[in-house]
Amino acid sequence: MPNIKELTDLTTQVRRDILRMVHKVNSGHPGGSLGCAEFFVSLYQELMETKDGFDMDGIGEDLFFLSNGHISPVYYSVLARSGYFPVEELNTFRLIDSRLQGHPTTHEGLPGIRIASGSLGQGMSVALGAAQAKKLNNDNHLVYSLHGDGELQEGQNWEAIMYASAKKVDNLISTIDLNQQQIDGSTDDVLPMGSIKAKFEAFGWTVLDIEKGNDIEAILEGMKEAKSLTGQGKPICVLLHTVMGNGVDFMMHTHAWHGKAPNDEQLKEGLSQNPETLGDY
Amino acid sequence: MKTYTYTEKKDTRSGFGAGLAELGRTNPNVVALCADLIGSLKMDKFIEENPERFFQIGIAEANMMGIAAGLTIGGKIPFTGTFANFSTGRVYDQIRQSIAYSGKNVKICASHAGLTLGEDGATHQILEDIGLMKMLPGMVVINPCDYNQTKAATMAIAEYDGPVYLRFGRPSVPIFTPADQKFEIGKAxxxxxxxxxxxxxxxxxxxxxxxxxxxxxxxxxxxxxxxxxxxxxxxxxxxxxxxxxxxxxxxxxxxxxxxxxxxxxxxxxxxxxxxxxxxxxxxxxxxxxxxxxxxxxxxxxxxxxxxxxxxxxxxxx
Missing domain, CATH: 3.40.50.920 (Rossmann fold)
Known part of the structure; x- marks a missing residue:
């Protein structure tokens, strides 16, 4: 049984990491990162089967691809706190000569990263290729991917969504971070997308909702159900209903903190709402 | 002066098709992807002999480049096939981020390059692809001259670890290089x-x-x-x-x-x-x-x- 208290404590620490990382360099994307903290912690601590160490091919383990690469702070924090690289390295986020680039990349050799992302809309295609390689290798492990909801405005996604069901890529679980925000405003203000659920279903996917996308128990339950539906001839889409900026009250329910760092005072306030648990880096 | 003669003309794309078929027999990691142009790219033989290692993507070149990048994760050596225009300009950012910057071992194989595509006209005749591809850090750019050299180049790039742009064409041209000439990347x-x-x-x-x-x-x-x-x-x-x-x-x-x-x-x-x-x-x-x-x-x-x-x-x- 997962220890929810431990996962919650880790999530709180990850929130602190995110705030401190973006504050230090006065840049980066805290809103989406905070909204997905519970998801990343659940994925790396409970859901994915991973090997010790890191190799690019990832044969014999589950793989994860982050398509909306701008939420790199949460990705880096959870990778570091899951043992992929030293936690102290979070100190180098976005600095010159760092492996922790503004957007994730394989180029600097950071363990845990298997593809560069940042230019949006490309991750699902990559995840599909990796999933099909697993089938060729008779590797029964799964491929997970995460995408922003605004990111679905990129057309390449729909090429990939169409392909996934046509080719029965049923070892893929693609999660959509449904926070309904993007840089210029709410997704409904910028470009209303209608029912994302109906669209994925029309394209032949099995779709699940996790209504409480910032609740670890709900995430674990929903993702375990998603896992149980793999291998049945259809790709799986999880609609993860999250709150952008979750856990820092003044950052919640707004697109304002999509790509803005807190100032000294705001950092102090944000940290006070998330007391240190495992120790700051 | 050394002179060159020929007894046969063939299209360089057929050299690609023959090289890919040979790779299908000799290298189990080679996989092929195509965006609805199998016949034009001469990929039929590879597909006939290795159906499980072929991915028909449909008319979706951006998706094809991403899938190719993903297939390398797991040790595959993907060869993508479409016209040069759709292999480069149409999918530049996908190649840039998911293949070149990510350092993926993808072979972008591009037929119908240049004017010699002929009657289809300018929408299909890319004359900018060498420039686009050579500007990408780490990208190898190869443009072989005849059937034999294209076949040899196709086989050679499977042995090289990294992204490659292989450019060839549609018309029949004289075959004048030796069939057994080894292809050395970067050696004039x-x-x-x-x-x-x-x-x-x-x-x-x-x-x-x-x-x-x-x-x-x-x-x-x-x-x-x-x-x-x-x-x-x-x-x-x-x-x-x-x-x-x-x-x-x-x-x-x-x-x-x-x-x-x-x-x-x-x-x-x-x-x-x-x-x-x-x-x-x-x-x-x-x-x-x-x-x-x-x-x-x-x-x-x-x-x-x-x-x-x-x-x-x-x-x-």
Whole structure:
């Protein structure tokens, strides 16, 4: 049984990491990162089967691809706190000569990263290729991917969504971070997308909702159900209903903190709402 | 002077198809992807023999590039196949981020490059692809000259670990390179020894350069013809050694003069040994409909044009 208290404590620490990382360099994307903290912690601590160490091919383990690469702070924090690289390295986020680039990349050799992302809309295609390689290798492990909801405005996604069901890529679980925000405003203000659920279903996917996308128990339950539906001839889409900026009250329910760092005072306030648990880096 | 003859003409894309089929038999990690152009890319044999290693993507080139990048994660060596236009310009950002910046071992195989695609016209005749691809850090760019060399290049790039752009074409052209010639990435091939002028050519223009050198020889001009099948990395030594002797150079390619082989050569010469140069290339223009021969004549990409450029450059020495 997962220890929810431990996962919650880790999530709180990850929130602190995110705030401190973006504050230090006065840049980066805290809103989406905070909204997905519970998801990343659940994925790396409970859901994915991973090997010790890191190799690019990832044969014999589950793989994860982050398509909306701008939420790199949460990705880096959870990778570091899951043992992929030293936690102290979070100190180098976005600095010159760092492996922790503004957007994730394989180029600097950071363990845990298997593809560069940042230019949006490309991750699902990559995840599909990796999933099909697993089938060729008779590797029964799964491929997970995460995408922003605004990111679905990129057309390449729909090429990939169409392909996934046509080719029965049923070892893929693609999660959509449904926070309904993007840089210029709410997704409904910028470009209303209608029912994302109906669209994925029309394209032949099995779709699940996790209504409480910032609740670890709900995430674990929903993702375990998603896992149980793999291998049945259809790709799986999880609609993860999250709150952008979750856990820092003044950052919640707004697109304002999509790509803005807190100032000294705001950092102090944000940290006070998330007391240190495992120790700051 | 060494002369070259041929008994058969074939399209370079068929060389790609034959090389891919051979790889299917010899390298179990090679997989192929196509965006609804199997017949045009001559991928049928590979597919017939290895159906489980072939991915029909449909008309979705962006998705194809991403899937290819993903397939490398798990040790596969993906060869993508579509026209040169749809292999480069249409999917530049996908190649840039998911393949080149990510350092993925994808082989982007592009047919129907240049004007010799013919009647379909300018929408399909890309003359900018060499430039687009050579600007990407880490991307190898190869443009072989005939069936045999395209087959050999296809097989050689499977042995190289990293992203490669392999460019070939549609029309039947003379087969004059030996069937057993090993393909060495980045190693130029000197086809004729000469002392008056260096002609550096790539792709379909290599045969035209040989034809030009024959005619020039009869006119008393000694041309050294070099086949630059690899535009990046460029065999700088082969070029510098030759111009040290001839002191002038003509570059020839089925591509825009902006961004092509000629500019790569000019950079090397400007840095190491400034040398008069003439460019056989298109002049910042789109193509149009016509037969390949008509187009190559109209846009000045044939033996006659090379001979005229040589006569011009000799006066500038």
């Amino acid at each position: 091939i000197k086809l004729t020894e000469g002392s008056d002028v260096t002609i550096v050519a790539t792709g379909h223009l290599v045969w035209e350069a040989l034809e030009a050198s024959k005619a020039l020889h009869e006119a008393g001009i000694s041309a050294e013809v070099i086949n630059i099948h690899t535009i990046k990395p460029l065999d700088e030594k082969a070029i510098l050694d030759s111009v040290a002797k001839t002191r002038c150079i003509v570059t020839a390619e089925e591509h825009n003069h902006l961004g092509g082989l000629g500019e790569s050569v000019a950079r090397v010469l400007a840095q190491h040994n400034p040398t008069p140069q003439e460019f056989i290339a298109t002049n910042d223009t789109f193509g149009e409909s016509g037969t390949p021969a008509q187009l190559m004549d109209k846009y000045g990409l044939n033996s006659d044009a090379i001979q005229n450029a040589v006569k011009k450059i000799l006066k500038r020495k």
